[in-house]
Amino acid sequence: MQKKDKTYIPAMGFDFLTPFYDTLMKVAMPEEMLKNALLEEAHIRPAQKVLDFGCGTATLAIMAKLKHPKATIVGLDVDEKILSIARNKIAQLGLDIPIEIYSGFNLPFEDEDFDHIISSFVFHHLSTEKKKDILKQCYRILRPGGEIRVLDFGNPQTMIARGVMHLFSLFEPVDDNVRGLIPGYMRDAGFMEVREVRNFKVLWGTFSLYSGLKGGNYGNRPGL
């Protein structure tokens, strides 16, 4: 196995806070609404294969599987600690969601393996270089006609939101999000029709949902 990237940023910035991640998400974020919106936009169909990149505690992967039981949902993350929480949640619900860990460098999947990539609140954990590299790899592992959806912090619209983003920037590389650079990185990676499909504002932050398409003929896949 490739050497692990030890520079990754855990879910809440610090490893010791990881067990509290789900609680904080429920209290501080309109988590369910945001992740439901992402899934509504994704239009996942039965028999499709979906990667939840940076799945964390697997909340989004679980929501996707409950909404689309016939689709294959795979979770990937770099942090074993958060993945053990994910695996427990999945086991308790008796769901079939493969969860994989990787080094943080090369996505451990074949070319054109997935129909969809979904990702929530991960890209603000990645350096600019890593964002660009991961997006290129996402393009590689999507089938022609495959789609990516990235939900993350967007350009803050209120003074409070700008203050919160400033605070975040002390721990996490949110600058690209704040400056609205993610769609450009998606285009540079090869994605077409890159758009901000939804935008949500709360007092302390803005959340953007971006989508992109890998061009080409989808072809005939069984079950679609």
Ligand SMILES: C[S@@+](CC[C@H](N)C(=O)[O-])C[C@H]1O[C@@H](n2cnc3c(N)ncnc32)[C@H](O)[C@@H]1O
């Ligand atoms: C704020 S959490 C979001 C978790 C989950 N997607 C959600 O919406 O609740 C950020 C996640 O990104 C993961 N992460 C950080 N660097 C990563 C990388 N290079 N590759 C994949 N995941 C990464 C962290 O381990 C963490 O689980």
